[in-house]
Amino acid sequence: MMPRSLLTVMFALAALAAQAATVEGRLSGPEGTDLSAWRVVAMAAPSSLLPADAAAAPVAADGSFRLEVEGANTVFAVPYHGQTMDLSAFVPRHVDPNEPLELKTLGARAVVRLSLRGPDRAAVTGQPTAYLIGPFGPLDAAGQVVTAESGLEYQNLPAGTYSLWFDTRGTGSNVAAAVASFTVEPGATPLTLPGELPAAGGVSGRLVLADGQVAAGWTIASQSGAEPADPASDLAWAAGATRAYAATATGADGTFSLDGLAAGPTTLDVRRPGEMRAWWSFEVDVPAGASSAVGDLTVPAASWRHLFNGTDLTGWKQAGLWGEVPSFVNSGRLFVPTGEDMSGINWDVAEPPIWDYEVTFQGQRVEGRDFWAGLTFPVGEDPLTLILGGWGGAITGLSSIDGFDASSNQTSTFIQYDNWRWYRVRLAVNHESVRVWVDDEQIIDQPLGEVRLSIRFETEKNRPFGFATWNTAGALRDIRIRPLAGE
Structure with a gap:
């Protein structure tokens, strides 16, 4: 009779073999596309930026690749052009080793330039820092400084939709801490996109609890759908916003002053001290180029569910x-x-x-x-x-x-x-x-x-x-x- 320990090892090896597989796939693209510039990674959770330790499968000139998959039916085949995830070729379904893996890219753009202006076509002042964001997280941790004379330039971006967050904290910029989306179409020649950023505005007031006590140490911020691993990262919160992202904390007396908002109707979330999820939200009108006093905002006892x-x-x-x-x-x-x-x-x-x-x-x-x-x-x-x-x-x-x-x-x-x-x-x-x-x-x-x-x-x-x-x-x-x- 086979020893129990040996049976255990055999069952474990069989289970491991069942989870591991080599999947052959093919990437196709427009005529003339150099497919060898792409790589494919098996990932449990996609990332906009290629992780430094990722085991990437090279794509041959004919588009073929072999993907080593650990945990079949639980991972995605994530294509990258250079270091950037190619959303046009990404299929939002888990890899099935019994199904052919066919990916199709729209291609990439060699150079993308964004020509940025402030409200009413004025020059951008204050030198804010712009951060590029993909649907699965930020793409550049350092960002690019925007001056009155310069725009932004990115190289070899795959076709798709991207966002930018303009960090205006401490700059006195005339533009909001905007979150702006733009679309990249493939091509070999440089693509220049114009962009007009919204005027900066702000609100000030006092946050008060339903029992009349002041809400000290609460966060008041632009509404965001993100729940960052690092709650102190404004860039991570901005990746979940749709128009602008700015945040501040209320003082000991509940007062706040929040600048960098985009002018117009705006929804603000309030979060209790130490919490990630919004307790309540307020709708405010933000004036262009000024700050509006909104008075007392009363937080009800009932919260968002x-x-x-x-x-x-x-x-x-x-x-x-x-x-x-x-x-x-x-x-x-x-x-x-x-x-x-x-x-x-x-x-x-x-x-x-x-x-x-x-x-x-x-x-x-x-x-x-x-x-x-x-x-x-x-x-x-x-x-x-x-x-x-x-x-x-x-x-x-x-x-x-x-x-x-x-x-x-x-x-x-x-x-x-x-x-x-x-x-x-x-x-x-x-x-x-x-x-x-x-x-x-x-x-x-x-x-x-x-x-x-x-x-x-x-x-x-x-x-x-x-x-x-x-x-x-x-x-x-x-x-x-x-x-x-x-x-």
């Missing part, structure tokens, strides 16, 4: 839609994959709020050309679905009003969503109306009154509260719900 913990699907369940592919969590985001035709995930709650509540979340389309989020939610006893990017990728609206869906009723609007760019969505429901904002811009104010509310049959299984995609993959994070203040 955070529905997604960023690490697993606790509190969520599969919707059971036709052709659904199971959702999964990676890199702090909830992926709803491309299905046939749909995929979906529901909040696992028996009785969600039905009146006088507000929901906010960040989301992005990561693959496909249709709606990357269809949020079904209750309006009293009736359901509605907010469609983001449907009917070819841009239609946004409510389905359905008086039997007409989001493509053909009065809520229909056109928004061109960029893949891999985060959008902040906010939805408020009361007895009078349903209101929707995207990136602090209100796009829907639908009175209730005599209208008839319903949903399409495809999203019935998302009731009472759930997300769906249509032939498209989406990602979600920072999903919150709260009672409407004063309603």
Whole structure:
């Protein structure tokens, strides 16, 4: 009889062999693309910047590569051009050693130059530092200083969407600590992109608790969907913001002065001392080139309820839609994959709020050309679905009003969503109306009154509260719900 210790070793080796695999793949691209400039890495969590210790598989001139995979069905094949992740070739699905691995890049741009101006085409003052950010984190830790004469230049960026954060702290700059997105198209010749940064503004006031005590040592900051590993890193927080990121702490008397905000309607989060997640949020109007005194901001005893913990699907369940592919969590985001035709995930709650509540979340389309989020939610006893990017990728609206869906009723609007760019969505429901904002811009104010509310049959299984995609993959994070203040 074989000794137990030897059996244990054999079983362990068999399990290890089952998890390890060599996967042959192929990268293709436009005619004339030098595919040997790419590498592919098997990673459990993608990174915008190639890790220094990554075991990268070289890509041959014909596009072929061999990827050594540890933990099949739990890792991604992440393509890099130089040190930068190539989002155009990234497939947001785990590597299956039994399936062919086919990646397709759009290519890269040899040189990208950004010609930057301040408000009203004025020169940028104060020499802020610009940091390049990809969807999976910052790409340059040092940043580039912006002067009145210089713009920004980046080399060999793969095609895709990127963001910049302009750190204006202590510079007295005329521009905000803006988070600005731009899109790179492939090509051999230099690409010059103009950019006008928003005017800097600020707010000052006092943060007060519901019992009348001052809120000392709280953080008040631009709303961000990130939960950084290093909470002291403003760059990491900025990677989760959509318009600008600035932060400060309240004093012993609860007072604060927050500069570097982008002028216009702005949402500010407040966080309790030592905590990462927002307790409450306030909407303020930021003036251009000045600071506005907002007086006392009172923090209610009730807080945001955070529905997604960023690490697993606790509190969520599969919707059971036709052709659904199971959702999964990676890199702090909830992926709803491309299905046939749909995929979906529901909040696992028996009785969600039905009146006088507000929901906010960040989301992005990561693959496909249709709606990357269809949020079904209750309006009293009736359901509605907010469609983001449907009917070819841009239609946004409510389905359905008086039997007409989001493509053909009065809520229909056109928004061109960029893949891999985060959008902040906010939805408020009361007895009078349903209101929707995207990136602090209100796009829907639908009175209730005599209208008839319903949903399409495809999203019935998302009731009472759930997300769906249509032939498209989406990602979600920072999903919150709260009672409407004063309603």
